[in-house]
Structures are given as C-alpha cells and as structure tokens.
Amino acid sequence: MITPWRDDIRRRGQLRIVELAGAGSAPWRGLVARAVTAFNDLSSALDLGVTYRRVDADADVTVDTYANQSLVGRASIRREGPAGRPDSELRVTSVAITVPDDPLTSTPAGRRRVGPGVLLAMMVHEMVHACGLSNSEHSPSGDLFQASPDVLHGTTAAGDKMSTGLRDASQQFIGMPPLLLTEQTAAKIRQAWQPLTADAPGTRTPRASSRTAGPAGY
C-alpha cells in the first residue's frame, strides 16, 4: 500500500527526521546523518519529490533502536495527530523507525556485528518505508528495498555489503553501497509525493504547466 503523508507535510516535500538515544549510540551513531545524505542524493538523481532533513525537535520521523540481534528494521506508520485523533483522510502523520541495537550476521568465521555499509542500506530502506510505502511495496531484487536481502560478507565488517540479488558479468553478486533504487521503487515514492492538484481554489497560483500548450493544446 502507498499512503501519502498529510497534505501540509506533502506540500513541504521534506520529512524532518530526528535520531533518539539508541540511534545516536554504537553501532548506529552517525548513520542517520549518512542515510539522509544518501537518500537526498538518490532523491536528486531520481526526482523523488521528497528529501529528508535532520532536526532536533518537531520531527515527522523518529529513529530509535529496539533490543534485538537481527537485521530487521521497522517503520511504524501512524495516521493520527498529536491529540490521538485519526487524521480525517487517514494520511500519514508520523513514522517511528526502529532498528536492532545489536545487529549480528553469521559468517563462516562466526557471528559478528554487521558492518556500516549494511547498516546504511538498512536505514535508507526504513526511510523509504517512511515515505509512505508499506511492506507490500518491497522490490523483488535490484535495490535496497527488498524484503530480506542477503549480506555479502567482507573479510572484515567494514567490507560487508547488502546484496542487490543481481549478478554482474562475472557472476558475482552486486552489493550496496553504493546504494541503488530501481525505477520501480522510485516510481512508488514519486506516487506518494506527487504534487497536490486538489488544493482549495484561491489558495494556490495555477502551475505554469497547466496553462502550457501540449501537442494538442493550441
């Protein structure tokens, strides 16, 4: 399911994100900042219609950890305002991202903390959910929005990557980072963040494009 954010936030084209205590602690320290930069680079390249900005308060999206050793993050989409009343059109009003506080991976040499490259891909994955995309919108392969991607283990954690599920010409799995979004995923984010066309009359200057001639217009 693709659920747009409340109109005023959607019109802003920007989600304000704050890191709570767990996200500011190892192994996640610094990851939200890196993820915001990575997401915004993807947004610019793919014209997603939404960017993230880190704030200290009044956030739309919070990031914290939960006690767990898996590689499973969550993005809980909420559709109610601060007073607890449901948004009248059930649009997204806030999102709470949680990520495991002790993310481990099993390598041939034993279990250990997964590396920062995979944590970065996990964080951006949850930030894509926070744009308004539920689990049913996961991609089959090719980008960071797969349901349960494999970890490609480096010699050390620093070399760990998240698998795209696709292979290169030499049959090696292609890993991230660098982070990838398929056009399929990008189109879903664009759908959630497309410009509003039903604004109340008089509140908005007509867009230039609505008056511009198309091939059959003039």
Ligand SMILES: [Zn+2]
């Ligand atoms: Zn997911």
